[in-house]
Amino acid sequence: MTASPELVQLLTPEGERVEHPDYDIELTAEEVRSLYRDLVLVRRVDLEAVSLQRQGELGIWASLLGQEAAQIGSGRAMAETDMAFPTYREHGVAWCRGVDPLYLLGLFRGVHNGGWDPYEHNFGLYTIVIGAQTLHAVGYAMGVQRDGAETATIVYFGDGATSQGDVNESFIWASVTNAPVVFFCQNNQWAISEPLEKQTRIPLYKRASGFGFPGVRVDGNDVFACLAVTRKALADARAGQGPTLVEAFTYRMGAHTTSDDPTRYRMAAELEAWKLKDPIERVKAYLFKNQLADQAFFDKVDEEADQLGRDTRRRCLELPDPEPVAIFENVYSGPHATLEEERDQYASYLAGFAE
Amino acid sequence: MTASPELVQLLTPEGERVEHPDYDIELTAEEVRSLYRDLVLVRRVDLEAVSLQRQGELGIWASLLGQEAAQIGSGRAMAETDMAFPTYREHGVAWCRGVDPLYLLGLFRGVHNGGWDPYEHNFGLYTIVIGAQTLHAVGYAMGVQRDGAETATIVYFGDGATSQGDVNESFIWASVTNAPVVFFCQNNQWAISEPLEKQTRIPLYKRASGFGFPGVRVDGNDVFACLAVTRKALADARAGQGPTLVEAFTYRMGAHTTSDDPTRYRMAAELEAWKLKDPIERVKAYLFKNQLADQAFFDKVDEEADQLGRDTRRRCLELPDPEPVAIFENVYSGPHATLEEERDQYASYLAGFAE
Amino acid sequence: MTTLTLAKALNEGLRRSMEADSKVLVMGEDVGKLGGVFRVTDGLQKDFGEDRVIDTPLAESGIIGTAIGLALRGYRPVCEIQFDGFVFPAADQIITQLAKMPLRSLGHVKLPVVIRIPCGGGIGAVEHHSESPEAYFTHTAGLRVVACSNPADAYSMIQDAVRIDDPIIFFEPKRRYWDKAEVDLSAPGLPLDRARVVRQGDDVTLLAYGPMVKTCLEAAAAEEGRSIEVIDVRSLNPLDSGVLAESVRRTGRCVVVHEAPVFNGYGAELAARLTEMCFYHLEAPILRVGGFSTPYPPSRLEDHYLPDLDRVLDAVDRVFAY
Amino acid sequence: MTTLTLAKALNEGLRRSMEADSKVLVMGEDVGKLGGVFRVTDGLQKDFGEDRVIDTPLAESGIIGTAIGLALRGYRPVCEIQFDGFVFPAADQIITQLAKMPLRSLGHVKLPVVIRIPCGGGIGAVEHHSESPEAYFTHTAGLRVVACSNPADAYSMIQDAVRIDDPIIFFEPKRRYWDKAEVDLSAPGLPLDRARVVRQGDDVTLLAYGPMVKTCLEAAAAEEGRSIEVIDVRSLNPLDSGVLAESVRRTGRCVVVHEAPVFNGYGAELAARLTEMCFYHLEAPILRVGGFSTPYPPSRLEDHYLPDLDRVLDAVDRVFAY
């Protein structure tokens, strides 16, 4: 992956700003520093989670390592009222939407299945069934249309997900209804052990052409480009111009999840090549070269990250296990005879042990 | 619909032969007469079936009226070993594959759910669940690849079906495996009461571009063009060049099925406009103008059609109802304890009435 | 009181629901201009517009998936699945998303989505148009499942279903769509989660729902020797088991009737549960009458497959033969 | 005799099947180089090539739909669904096509497709990775449904499943994948449609399948006062009801155990059917122990949700309290 007519890039791996005719973006030093901070902090939370899993504190963890720019760029492109629908790996987007990382840890620890309030954050629940959320996003956007609101919806999914019927149906619904939705595909080259060629024989952003709406490929390791491209797609959606497919070309630097062993199916060389395109290093280089930040700034961010990591760990360990009765709660919105009977029976069964 | 760069047409509604740079076809007088005969005969069987339904002899019937050219053109393009997967409306293709119309009548009468031998005719069972057969076709084609055979598979579906997840998944599988399959979409402009705009905002043949294989739109009321385009697509498939999407642009002249009342949702004027593009009339005009057939030929075909209609009717009325025990047969390939128990119980229950 | 067919009662109920709450939407294949293949949504698009009565693309997963999204945005979609056999492309959205998202959100999210499914056989249709898929949904926690059997219930139950904040699978007995009855358009109906004793009797309890309620009533009327109680289960999940158990304890005998295959059908749950609740009162095992453990047969055989008056009374005889 | 884990026994069985018949294919997500997320197909692609061990696109409907096509072309595909909760996108292809096409063809078509599903909980996983969806399939006529519980059965049952001409849902107890046992690689196994008495007893019959067989054996061993018979149902459809009924008639008491929610679960069928078959022999109603009527809970609660030794013995106590 080098800059090419079909790949939108605004910041090279070496930290050089490049221009693109369709996507220009002006960022203040403050804004770039803020993006840098986001990137570092979400990577830090992610690393902490991986380590917590290794120590048995989480059942599993899906790392975003390598995809920080795609997530922070797109996440920071959103307006407050815009709505996002994530997969299970959008920890960076969750961060941008103000979701406490503790919720993510709680999910992977097995305390709950997510549990944050989607309305508070305009951030849907994590969706594990591949592709299902794309239809929710389009439905939500259809609701926005009926409300006459100026709100865009963005939905995340992976390269593997593009093979699911639901994802393709969502393209159809969005196109036919001209829904204000942005399809944000993080093509991290792998669906567990399966390389991209198992899902498509042409670049993924071209899929959109078959449904009659624009598709664009962006350097997914370039936070400026991801910000610019997503911002435009969201603005188009809000302006009534319908859906866009954004393919963020990136790489899953880690294992699929902590249960996975990528050495079984991919070459170390591939990983090494992608390391040179690290999404954080290039922003750091840019800040340095252009004297937009000094060492004190970087130190401060690192310190903040360490602090965040420590806090996250401590709060994760403090997470209480739910009470057994939680099994029966929130399944229905009100009383449910069968369930109450089961709950009461189980409560008295448990009480029997206490005696 | 007039001839346009994007629509392949070889015979105008007025019966004039036109040339197309990519699709040339040489047909002998004998071949054209044979196509004409096919068109007339399948229309006759269809009319007979509609009338049988009106008289209560069939539960329902899905008429192919208006789609004869698409079906005969594509059906006659197949080599004997090619395999076809139909929907529930492919009576013309069934005809080309040598399936006795009585099977189709039996299905719509409720005697069985199809019941012909797909291997004898290289013609799959009718599939009512929209789009499901597209995946079967791709799987079959994947088998062909493994056999190293020179066999193409063709699968039929409607404009409405293009919205189903399965159909889009089948595009993905075919593209990724480069399967020798032809997707033949009869765009008859309607999915029951829903016009094409409810399913897509761009021409359907363009859908293929999003999956990386060619799509072509053909005049679906032009049997020459349907023959030529399908022949080429099948040849490409056999030659290892992978899938093609053919959109046959046509019109459902009748109701969706005999249960449907199209006056509730579409304009009479639309129907009238399409009547001028009748698939049979243009072949007749061509034969006449070029003196490839005389009145005696047309009379003979009409007579043959009447005879076929009468035979079909008679044989339909003679169709015996299945025995109750048939409910339990062919569900499994061998003995099945639960089922046998039910069968025996029901048999003795029935015997109780006889006593 | 007005005389309405069951289809028209549903139509009226939907109309009231849409009038009462502007967030209520109707969506599905052919529900607009055509008014649905059974005309249940007839005239609604004309009166409420294309934004509220949506002719969708031909994709059931899309229908339920977008309905979830609409519900997340505050709407209350009523989805029509055209025929029972076509609900399966939507199975994933129903089972993994619709049923589980409220719990996933720890209650922050409510999904008031109604899925209307015309169900059952007896109309001489081709494959997939005559099935009774209720057991797939009664086994799916997070869903409510109800079945109406008559115009008055249809009218009140559909309005209740739209009002309730849970996802609901709403079964409509398609062969009873044209049955007529008096409906009081202003009387409140029995609460949605309650069973109803539709005929009192002393000797045996018949449990049914949807299309089989009428069949059981006919059987009860035809039976001469014994006094048959008939209960319309109405709500399959949650189950109003108290009303059922009271009856079974009283009569000591019970037959469950449905069109779906008996094997692991909903009747299995009724039989197992009521046996546990009423064990000492049972004079005989609870018997089940239903479809055979085969796919729904071609229509020329459906009269054999579907429980009818004779098969119900045969089971009644058998339950007395113990 | 060789000591094998259950996962490895399946792997060996698949290997033998592929050696015996060149038409046997393995397909699914990550089944190739990775050997499946549970390594059940480990090494097969290396030995049989990419044409016979197919890493598919990420689409379950596509997996089953193309497997049907391959079967129509004479192949015998063994499909892997990565986890129980991900079978639902394939529900339509399984229920409306795979299960019904042989009948649709009046027997001209056979569809020897095996669908392997790692199932059940107890591994500390996130949502959708711990479910027991068997009841959706036992209620679907046209499918066979089996569940293996130990390495030796796994080895023979998978080979039988591949050989048989019917579509088969093959459940594998994922938390038992790493359990080891002796397997005789050359001995013929018990026929696929037969249940097995895995522990003899006189006082009460425990019925289980898949992961719960071990739990029931542990309960039986732990119980001091009573003599407990444990039966591994093995084949859920068809059901070997004779073996089960013989035991229940002898003991007079029965408890059914599974991980799936009790409500309309497979246990309902066992309870209803065996009550009918053994009514006069029953000292108490057949009790069911299973998951609650809720979605599978987050993993920190799964020990409460899943039947364990204590809950099984509690039910045994209750069945004696009648």
Ligand SMILES: Cc1ncc(C[n+]2csc(CCOP(=O)(O)OP(=O)(O)O)c2C)c(N)n1
């Ligand atoms: C319907 C479904 N099938 C299978 C899985 C198991 N699974 C989890 S993640 C994954 C790969 C996803 O790949 P991709 O869409 O590229 O996203 P990524 O994990 O790379 O971010 C699979 C197969 C699932 N979660 N849902």
Ligand SMILES: Cc1ncc(C[n+]2csc(CCOP(=O)(O)OP(=O)(O)O)c2C)c(N)n1
């Ligand atoms: C999965 C599914 N959903 C709904 C239906 C009901 N139905 C039967 S035909 C039809 C319209 C099909 O339109 P199209 O694909 O254009 O084919 P046509 O009937 O026009 O030939 C619908 C909605 C069905 N058969 N299957």
Ligand SMILES: [Mg+2]
């Ligand atoms: Mg990926």
Ligand SMILES: [Mg+2]
């Ligand atoms: Mg059409």
